Amino acid sequence: MTMNITSENTSTKTVYLKTFGCQMNVLDSDLVQGQLEAMGYRFVDDWEVADVILYNTCSVREHAENKVWSRVGELKSHKEKNPHVILGILGCMAERDGKDMVRKHPQVDLLCGPGELDQVPMLIDNTMKTHIDDRGGVRNAHVALQGNTHRRSATYSAAADNLENLDLSRSFSASNHDGAAYVRITRGCNKFCTYCVVPNTRGREVHRHPDHIFEECKKLVEQGVREITLLGQTVNHYHYDLNSTVTIEGVHQPQVGQILSPNRGTGGASPIFSDGVVSFADLLARIHDDLPNLERLRFITSLPRDFGNDILQVIKDRPRICRYLHLPVQSGSNRVLKLMNRGYTVEEFKDLIDRVREYLPDAELATDIIVGFPTETEEDQKETAELLRYCKFKNSFIFKYSPRPDTVAITRFEDDISNETKKRRNNELLAIQAEISQEIHDGYVGKTVPVFVESVSTKTKKAQGNTADPSVTLGWEASETEVEFTQLAGRTAGDLIVCFDGSSELIGQTVDVEIDKAAPLTLFGKLTEAAKVSE
Ligand code: 5AD
Numbered sequence: 001m002t003m004n005i006t007s008e009n010t011s012t013k014t015v016y017l018k019t020f021g022c023q024m025n026v027l028d029s030d031l032v033q034g035q036l037e038a039m040g041y042r043f044v045d046d047w048e049v050a051d052v053i054l055y056n057t058c059s060v061r062e063h064a065e066n067k068v069w070s071r072v073g074e075l076k077s078h079k080e081k082n083p084h085v086i087l088g089i090l091g092c093m094a095e096r097d098g099k100d101m102v103r104k105h106p107q108v109d110l111l112c113g114p115g116e117l118d119q120v121p122m123l124i125d126n127t128m129k130t131h132i133d134d135r136g137g138v139r140n141a142h143v144a145l146q147g148n149t150h151r152r153s154a155t156y157s158a159a160a161d162n163l164e165n166l167d168l169s170r171s172f173s174a175s176n177h178d179g180a181a182y183v184r185i186t187r188g189c190n191k192f193c194t195y196c197v198v199p200n201t202r203g204r205e206v207h208r209h210p211d212h213i214f215e216e217c218k219k220l221v222e223q224g225v226r227e228i229t230l231l232g233q234t235v236n237h238y239h240y241d242l243n244s245t246v247t248i249e250g251v252h253q254p255q256v257g258q259i260l261s262p263n264r265g266t267g268g269a270s271p272i273f274s275d276g277v278v279s280f281a282d283l284l285a286r287i288h289d290d291l292p293n294l295e296r297l298r299f300i301t302s303l304p305r306d307f308g309n310d311i312l313q314v315i316k317d318r319p320r321i322c323r324y325l326h327l328p329v330q331s332g333s334n335r336v337l338k339l340m341n342r343g344y345t346v347e348e349f350k351d352l353i354d355r356v357r358e359y360l361p362d363a364e365l366a367t368d369i370i371v372g373f374p375t376e377t378e379e380d381q382k383e384t385a386e387l388l389r390y391c392k393f394k395n396s397f398i399f400k401y402s403p404r405p406d407t408v409a410i411t412r413f414e415d416d417i418s419n420e421t422k423k424r425r426n427n428e429l430l431a432i433q434a435e436i437s438q439e440i441h442d443g444y445v446g447k448t449v450p451v452f453v454e455s456v457s458t459k460t461k462k463a464q465g466n467t468a469d470p471s472v473t474l475g476w477e478a479s480e481t482e483v484e485f486t487q488l489a490g491r492t493a494g495d496l497i498v499c500f501d502g503s504s505e506l507i508g509q510t511v512d513v514e515i516d517k518a519a520p521l522t523l524f525g526k527l528t529e530a531a532k533v534s535e
C-alpha cells in the first residue's frame with residue numbers, strides 16, 4: 001500500500017514501533033509512544049500499514065543486533081514500493097552503529113541514540129520535510145542524533161540537556177497501562193565491565209532527582225497503576241545529593257554518579273556520601289511509605305557490589321516491596337570476575353546471598369551468567385556450576401559471550417572459546433538451573449499465593465489468533481463454549497510465573513491462586529473461590 005505523506009497531514013500518521021532488548025528499552029519506547037500520541041500520531045500493530053516504522057534496538061549481544069539487521073534488510077523492498085514510509089532506528093544500535101547502518105541500508109531515514117529520544121518527534125518531522133524534494137518527489141534524506149552520550153554525562157553540561165524531559169513528558173492516563181509501569185531512577189552506567197557495550201551506548205550513570213521519581217510514581221498510582229518497577233542498570237548505586245541540585249528553567253537536573261571504590265558498604269550500609277544525600281534505601285522507603293495504594297514496588301537491576309544491609313532492612317520492614325532481587329553474578333570464578341572488572345569476589349557475592357537469606361528468607365533471586373568469556377576454563381565453569389547450586393536462584397539468564405565493539409574485552413582478549421564449547425557450557429548450566437528451578441517451584445505446590453495478573457498467556461493468544469480453537473495448541477478437546485476459555489499469566493511477589501484459568505478482566509489486578517502443578521519455568525494453579533467471586 002502506498003502512503004501519501006506530506007508534512008501538512010502529520011496528525012493522521014500511523015506509527016509501528018517494535019522494541020528489542022531490555023526493560024529500559026520498553027520504558028523508552030513507551031515514553032516515545034506517549035510523546036508521539038500526544039502529537040496526534042496513531043500507533044498500529046501491523047508494520048505494513050504504518051507511515052513510520054521505528055525499531056528501538058539493543059546492542060548488548062551480536063545476536064540481538066543481527067535480528068534488527070535482518071528486519072531492516074527485509075524492509076528494503078517495502079520502502080521501494082512505498083517510498084514515503086519513514087524507517088527509523090532508535091536506541092543503542094543507532095548510537096553505536098548508525099553510520100554503518102545508513103551506508104549499508106540507505107533505506108534507513110532516521111537514527112536516534114538512547115540519549116536523544118526526547119528529540120524523536122522533531123526528527124520525524126524533519127525527515128518528513130526533507131523527504132520531499134523541490135519538485136514534490138521523494139528523496140533519500142537521513143537525519144540523525146547520536147554520539148551525544150558524553151554530552152549527557154558531565155554534571156553541568158548534563159544540566160543543559162533536556163533528556164529529563166523524556167521521562168517528565170510521560171502521559172498519565174488510565175488507558176495506557178495494564179496496571180503495571182516502569183519508572184526510571186538512573187540512566188546509563190559507569191561500571192565499565194569489560195564485556196559490556198552499555199557505558200558506550202547509554203553514556204555515564206546519572207541519577208534523577210528523587211522528587212521527579214516520586215511525583216511520577218504518585219501520578220501513576222493515581223491513574224490506577226498497582227505495580228511499579230524502578231529501573232536502572234545498577235539501582236543500588238542510586239544517590240542524589242540534595243545540596244548540589246542544579247535547576248534549569250525550574251527542572252531539577254540529573255546528577256552524575258560517582259565511581260565508588262569496590263565493596264564499600266558490603267555487609268553494612270550502602271555508601272552514603274554525606275548528609276542530604278538520598279540513597280536507594282531512602283528512595284524505596286519514601287515511595288513505599290508515601291504511596292499506600294501502591295500494591296507492589298519492585299526494582300531491577302542491582303549490581304552485587306555495594307549492596308548494603310540498609311536496603312535489605314528497608315525491604316524487610318515494608319511488606320509491599322517485592323521479595324525479588326535480580327543479582328547478575330556473571331561468573332563463579334574469581335579469575336574471570338577480575339577479567340570482567342566486576343569489582344567483587346565469589347566470596348563477597350556469597351556473603352550478599354547469605355545476608356539476603358537472613359533478612360528476607362522468603363525472597364526469590366535471579367541472576368545473569370556469561371559463559372565462554374575469553375580464557376574461561378573447565379575449572380572456571382565448574383566453579384560457576386557450584387555457585388549456582390549454592391545460591392539457588394529461581395532462574396538464571398545464561399548468555400554465550402559475544403565480543404562487542406569498543407569494549408575492553410574485545411581489544412584485550414581473544415575470543416578463544418569455540419561456539420561449540422560455549423553452547424555446551426550454556427546447556428550444562430541450564431540443566432543445573434532447571435533442576436534448581438523445579439525444586440523451588442515444587443515447594444509452592446499446595447500453597448496459595450498472590451499473583452499480579454499481567455496478560456493472557458502466549459499459548460492461548462496464539463490459539464485464538466490462529467484458529468479460534470485453543471485445543472489446537474493447548475492439547476485438549478474444546479467444545480464451542482470452551483473457546484471462551486482464557487489462560488492468564490501473572491507473577492508472584494518473588495517474580496515466579498504463574499498460569500491459571502480466568503477472565504482477561506483480571507489483568508492488572510492481584511488475585512489469590514492455589515498452586516497445583518510445578519514445571520521448571522512456570523507454576524500452574526487455579527483461582528481460589530474468593531478470587532473467583534470477585535472476578
Ligand atoms: N556477551 C554476552 N552477554 C552479555 N551481557 C552483557 N554483555 C554481554 C556480552 N558482551 C549479558 C550480561 C548482562 C546481561 C544484560 O547481558 O549477563 O547482565
Ligand code: SF4
Nearest residue numbers: 189191192193196198
Ligand atoms: Fe554493563 Fe557492567 Fe554496567 Fe551492567 S554494570 S550495564 S554489565 S557495564
